[in-house]
Amino acid sequence: MADAVHEILGGKVQLFRRPRSSYWQCRASVAGEQRRHSTKTASLAQAKDVAEDWFLTLKGKAGRGELTTGPTFADAAKRFMTEFTVITAGQRSPLYVRRHRERLDLYLLPFFGEKALSQITSGLIQDYRIDRITKGGFDRQSGERNGKAPSRSTMHQEMVCLRQVLKCANRHGWLPAMPIMTDPYRASGKVSHRAWFSPEEYKRLYEATRERAKNPKKERWRTACEDLHDYVLFMGNTGLRPDEAKRLQVQDVQIVEDGGERQRILHIAVRGKRGTGWAKSMPGAVMPFSRIKKRHNLEPTDPLFPTIQRELFNTILDELSLKRDREGTARTTYSLRHTYISTRLLEGADIYQIAKNCRTSVEMIEKFYASHIKDMIDAGAVNVRKVPKRRDSSRA
Numbered sequence: 001m002a003d004a005v006h007e008i009l010g011g012k013v014q015l016f017r018r019p020r021s022s023y024w025q026c027r028a029s030v031a032g033e034q035r036r037h038s039t040k041t042a043s044l045a046q047a048k049d050v051a052e053d054w055f056l057t058l059k060g061k062a063g064r065g066e067l068t069t070g071p072t073f074a075d076a077a078k079r080f081m082t083e084f085t086v087i088t089a090g091q092r093s094p095l096y097v098r099r100h101r102e103r104l105d106l107y108l109l110p111f112f113g114e115k116a117l118s119q120i121t122s123g124l125i126q127d128y129r130i131d132r133i134t135k136g137g138f139d140r141q142s143g144e145r146n147g148k149a150p151s152r153s154t155m156h157q158e159m160v161c162l163r164q165v166l167k168c169a170n171r172h173g174w175l176p177a178m179p180i181m182t183d184p185y186r187a188s189g190k191v192s193h194r195a196w197f198s199p200e201e202y203k204r205l206y207e208a209t210r211e212r213a214k215n216p217k218k219e220r221w222r223t224a225c226e227d228l229h230d231y232v233l234f235m236g237n238t239g240l241r242p243d244e245a246k247r248l249q250v251q252d253v254q255i256v257e258d259g260g261e262r263q264r265i266l267h268i269a270v271r272g273k274r275g276t277g278w279a280k281s282m283p284g285a286v287m288p289f290s291r292i293k294k295r296h297n298l299e300p301t302d303p304l305f306p307t308i309q310r311e312l313f314n315t316i317l318d319e320l321s322l323k324r325d326r327e328g329t330a331r332t333t334y335s336l337r338h339t340y341i342s343t344r345l346l347e348g349a350d351i352y353q354i355a356k357n358c359r360t361s362v363e364m365i366e367k368f369y370a371s372h373i374k375d376m377i378d379a380g381a382v383n384v385r386k387v388p389k390r391r392d393s394s395r396a
Helices: 044-064 073-087 094-112 122-135 152-171 199-214 219-236 242-247 283-295 310-319 335-346 351-358 362-368
Strands: 005-008 013-017 024-030 033-038 253-258 263-272 275-280
Touching (some): 033 044, 073 094, 199 335, 219 283, 219 335, 253 283, 263 283
Antiparallel strands (some): 005 013, 013 024, 263 275
């Protein structure tokens, strides 16, 4: 219930205040639809001026045919965030949900918010792209648009958020048909590969971490150096993602004899971005696992790698001039996973089994890994020559 209601313009506009708000709201019936607006002021005199301007502006738009009825983009965005937050609970990280809220508040709502859903066309979406590229993002200090064009990935994420809001409106019958959202002038993206270590580079890396573990620059750093060495070997022989390794507990890992040669390997219960799955390591992962378990006297529920020595890892990469590959892509701890996949492909492992073991798809491996490995091309199948037919001398 409103605290009090004041009428202006002969009762065409009513001002009211909600119980737990100090701001005055105004409402009026325009173009056959009841509309509301916040005056953003606690002063009744100022609120009357704001309400009068708001009402006359709406009347002018209605007279020119610029005022459309129906739910607005802001209504659809509010409904989307309510659904998205509840339905994705436990499936999406809170950070991912918060990023969608930030994209809406910073860019999408200021541009589309007051527009009716029927006004959001492919042309308007293209206008949004132009607005974002020309005005850029927000400067952290001044809060003004900095004119710096967003990256392709940033723009892609905003289009994903916009598409999900419009799909939500379409599901509820507010938007009859989805507008075309593809970028009409987009060039084909360059096929790039993930930063990894070649077999020679990986050998240089683990030899350097082993030397640092034997002879740390300070004695109090010895344990950290030993842990990093075991981490590099473990990751390079299992193909786990860094976040999967961080969640790993001792009880998730078992040393077993497996494979055709009955080698000692690790069976790992992996919990990560794809849920729970299994991974089987190379034999080279057994010794690092045993060492780190013994070094810290770990219990079954203790994390195997509670801390990743990224600063030390980057320092060693800089010392070896391995921080970036020849394309300039920075190598990180994630590159150890890419190294495992690429090395398995070089050794001739079945691509389907690699995908299962790494909890990814064959398509992803073919796109980002197999495309830059020369051994994936069968020279015998490529260098085929057509044998010319011999001329029959008897017909000459």
